[in-house]
Amino acid sequence: MNESPFRQVPPEARRRGLLLLWGAQLLSLVLLFSLTYVIRPEASADGNHTLAWTLGAIGFSTFLVSFLVRRKLLAQAAEKRRVDLGTTAYVLAFAMCELTALLGFAAYVITGLAYALHSFIIAAAGLLLHFPVRGALDRIEVNDASANLNKTTL
Numbered sequence: 001m002n003e004s005p006f007r008q009v010p011p012e013a014r015r016r017g018l019l020l021l022w023g024a025q026l027l028s029l030v031l032l033f034s035l036t037y038v039i040r041p042e043a044s045a046d047g048n049h050t051l052a053w054t055l056g057a058i059g060f061s062t063f064l065v066s067f068l069v070r071r072k073l074l075a076q077a078a079e080k081r082r083v084d085l086g087t088t089a090y091v092l093a094f095a096m097c098e099l100t101a102l103l104g105f106a107a108y109v110i111t112g113l114a115y116a117l118h119s120f121i122i123a124a125a126g127l128l129l130h131f132p133v134r135g136a137l138d139r140i141e142v143n144d145a146s147a148n149l150n151k152t153t154l
Helices: 011-038 049-080 083-111 114-129 138-153
Strands: none
Touching (some): 011 083, 011 114, 049 114
16 A cells, blocks of 8 residues: 655654644734734723633633644554654644644733733743654654564564
8 A cells, every 4th residue: 555645754844844733833922912912902991801701711622622622633643654644633722722822812802801811821831831842743654654563573
């Protein structure tokens, strides 16, 4: 059977691609945060604290779920010996942390409450914790290489 072209990508090139995506997500987070200094919505006297807290809670939930999704997909990638699932795990985790920041930004724009910007701190922490460490995807490939070795000797 022909292997997908994605499996033929060297591990270091795959990691550089993940680092590029990670950096782009981090830059997006910084640009979105700097946009909050340009957009200064007026906070009403009563403020819609319920909406801000709801969006904040949803954002924090996506932050927490990003770790579960990454762990589950990395386990599946190791089990199925599919490196593409490993990279998908990281990309989904990055996107979920970005969603945390987007929800905080939306809460800030809608309500004008500055504490809605705490979502940016949570999102940045999530991106830092999801940094693609060297060798995380290599373990999947080591399993893949041993599986191919076993196939040829059997």
